[in-house]
Amino acid sequence: MLKGINKLISPDLIKTLMEMGHGDEIVFGDSNFPAASRAQLGSHHIIRADGHDITSLLGAVLPLFPLDYAVDFTAVLMDYRARLSAEPAVWAKYKATLGAWPDGDKQYLILPKPDFYERAKNAYAIVATGETEGFANIIIRKGVVR
Numbered sequence: 001m002l003k004g005i006n007k008l009i010s011p012d013l014i015k016t017l018m019e020m021g022h023g024d025e026i027v028f029g030d031s032n033f034p035a036a037s038r039a040q041l042g043s044h045h046i047i048r049a050d051g052h053d054i055t056s057l058l059g060a061v062l063p064l065f066p067l068d069y070a071v072d073f074t075a076v077l078m079d080y081r082a083r084l085s086a087e088p089a090v091w092a093k094y095k096a097t098l099g100a101w102p103d104g105d106k107q108y109l110i111l112p113k114p115d116f117y118e119r120a121k122n123a124y125a126i127v128a129t130g131e132t133e134g135f136a137n138i139i140i141r142k143g144v145v146r
Contacts, residue, residue: 005064006059006060006063008049008052008056008057008060009060009061009064010047010048010049012045012047012048013047013049013061013127014064016045016047016124016125017061017064017065017142019124020124020125020142021142022068022070022142022143022144023068023070023141023142024123024124024141024142025076025119025122025123025124025139025140025141025142026123026124026125026126026127026139026140026142027120027123027125027126027127027137027138027139028054028057028058028127028129028131028137028138028139028140029120029126029127029128029129029131029137030054030129030131030132030133030134030135030136030137031129031130031131031132032134033120033126033128033137034117035126035127035128036128038117038120038121038126039125039126044123044124044125044126045125045126046125046126046127046128047125047126047127047128048128049127049128049129049130050128050129050130051130052129052130052131053129053130053131053132053133054090054094054129054131054136054138055090055093055094055097057127057129058094058097058098058138058140059097062097062098062100062101062104065140065142066102066103066142066143066144066145066146067098067101067102067103067104067140067141067142067143068103068141068142068143068144069102069103069143069144069146070143071106071141072106072107073106073107073108073109074098074099074103074104074105074106074107074108074140075094075098075108075109075138075139075140075141076108076109076110076111076116076119076138076139076140076141077091077094077108077109077110077111077116077135077137077138077139078110078111078112078113078116078135078137079110079111079112079113079116080134080135082112082113083134083135084134084135088133088134088135088136089133090131090133090135090136091108091135094138095108098140103143116137116139119139120137120139123139
């Protein structure tokens with residue numbers, strides 16, 4: 001047991017966050033995201049966070065995780081416009097959570113579903129969550145500690 005580590009962060013997740021380097025990306029997939037198949041295609045591992053929503057996990061991770069200053073976007077999201085007429089409500093939660101951290105208030109890169117899946121395949125790790133809100137998948141990119 002460690003002090004100061006949010007209880008939502010599992011040993012596997014903290015190990016993964018520590019292993020990641022500048023420019024590495026991590027996917028937080030909602031409960032419908034094909035995490036296992038994306039992980040197999042990309043030859044990286046999957047971290048189980050069943051029962052946890054993505055906003056809470058981001059809130060736990062971001063005090064430990066520097067966002068990348070070297071890119072023009074804060075995070076990568078999956079395009080919803082083919083299925084929904086309005087932006088998913090969870091995106092406002094992400095913007096509030098990420099915006100509280102350095103380099104967290106930039107634009108978001110919105111990719112069509114096939115492109116998002118391809119990018120996820122190339123991520124360092126995928127966190128499979130219990131998030132039930134639609135179009136909640138998000139990718140964040142690690143920066144440097146400064």
